[in-house]
Amino acid sequence: MTVLILTCEEDVTADMVVVHLNAAGVPVVRLDPADLTSTVALSGEFVHGAFRGHLSSAGRLVSLDGLRSVWVRRPGAAAARAAQPSAWLTEEASQALYGMLRGTGVRWMNHPDASVRARHKPWQLRLAQRSGLPVPATLITTFPQAARDFAERYPDLVVKPVSGAHPQDPPRAVPTTRVPPGADFAAVAYGPTLLQRRIAKRADIRLTAVGERILAARKDTAPGADPDVVDVRYAPSTTPWRPADVPPRLADAVRAYLRDAELAYGAFDFAEDADGTWWFLECNQSGQFGFVEVDTGQPIARTIAEWLAGPAPRPGPRSADRCGSAAS
Structure with missing residues (x-):
């Protein structure tokens, strides 16, 4: 049975795991959902109470029934590199791919x-x-007074993003930053702010x-x-x-x-x-x-490979969910 790895081409961390899977003789298919409709294709047939699904990537065809595990590592947005990408196509491709995979009963990481x-x-x-x-001690708030009260109780604070997302494009990391003494918390009212005791x-x-x-x-x-x-x-x-x-x-x-x-x-x-x-x-x-x-x-890479190569879950009631x- 095959291990499916969903990640971008530049993911060298995934390469470390693939080396161990190859050494153990475990079949691996690695693809990026971003390549759907360009170099990646899918098909699923629901007929007479049965399902048959296939994925094709880099000239390899794999049956979804033949998957033992799926590693969702760092996949791109589905169909992002299609000939004519769009938000609609991304949603359609994502629904098709992950919807079919959800019905296989494979082991997920994660x-x-x-x-x-x-x-x-x-x-x-x-x-x-x-x-x-x-x-x-942590506070997430849009109340400036709550932030001031929290700073009185915990004078040494750091501030960090709630989501980790960067407001600019391309995305960049936002560092955790120490809050200076006497900070003015008025701007807290304009967006959720995460304060934490340093x-x-x-x-x-x-x-x-x-x-x-x-x-x-x-x-x-x-x-x-x-x-x-x-x-x-x-x-x-x-x-x-x-x-x-x-x-x-x-x-x-x-x-x-x-x-x-x-x-x-x-x-x-x-x-x-x-x-x-x-x-x-x-x-x-x-x-x-x-x-x-x-x-x-x-x-670590070997441990992940061993987990991915483990036995697929036994089919059971609602196992697909x-x-x-x-x-x-």
């Missing part, structure tokens, strides 16, 4: 419905709390969860680091990521998070304070892992 839900930061924070993960961190933690397997890496804060640069993505540092042991209670909380989120994969970011507490910042349901594997040698879970 199921599209679970992925959409998992991107919501407020939802993440509440789920993290319920799962037993430490969460810094963690005086001694290290950043990237925890990668694949099914039941948890792999964590730690990056020490450089001595004399500028306390105003709080986003590890923008902090100049030559300190490598190193493997880290995961406290058992935190590992249990991460698994509970994945189980309730119905995710098979999650890249968790934590800030470790001076007491050794790992504070939950976010979980990216399709986060990068290549940079961690390069530094630490942790077998269920999201893939971390325990599946």
Whole structure:
């Protein structure tokens, strides 16, 4: 049976997993939904109570009944590179592709419905709390007075986007930024603002969860680091990521998070304070892992390949409607 990987052509992180699948002799088809109607084609037939579906890409034809798993890695918008792209065509192509795949009963990493839900930061924070993960005091508000009151209670704050999206095109990352003392919060009224107590961190933690397997890496804060640069993505540092042991209670909380989120994969970011507490910042349901594997040698790509190559779920009542879970 075949593993289907939905991602863009430039995704070198997916390449790392494909190498392991090829070495294990597991058939793989990799395509970008953006290429639908150009170099990717699909067909599905619903006749006499049965379904037959096929995908074609780069000269390869795969039966949807022959899929064991689908990895939704970094796919483009469906039909975005069609000869005459449009919002209407994207919606039609997306409905056709993902609608057919939803009916196959494959293992998902991650199921599209679970992925959409998992991107919501407020939802993440509440789920993290319920799962037993430490969460810094956080406020999301459009009330300037609420922001002022929050700043009085927690004078050392950072501000970050609720969605992570950049307002300009092409999209760029928006860094987490420290709020200066005496900040004027009047502009909060013009858009939801996420304020969070700053963690005086001694290290950043990237925890990668694949099914039941948890792999964590730690990056020490450089001595004399500028306390105003709080986003590890923008902090100049030559300190490598190193493997880290995961406290058992935190590992249990991460698994509970994945189980309730119905995710098979999650890249968790934590800030470790001076007491050794790992504070939950976010979980990216399709986060990068290549940079961690390069530094630490942790077998993340191989672990993902093994999960994708695992047995397909057994057909059961309403199996086509269920999201893939971390325990599946």
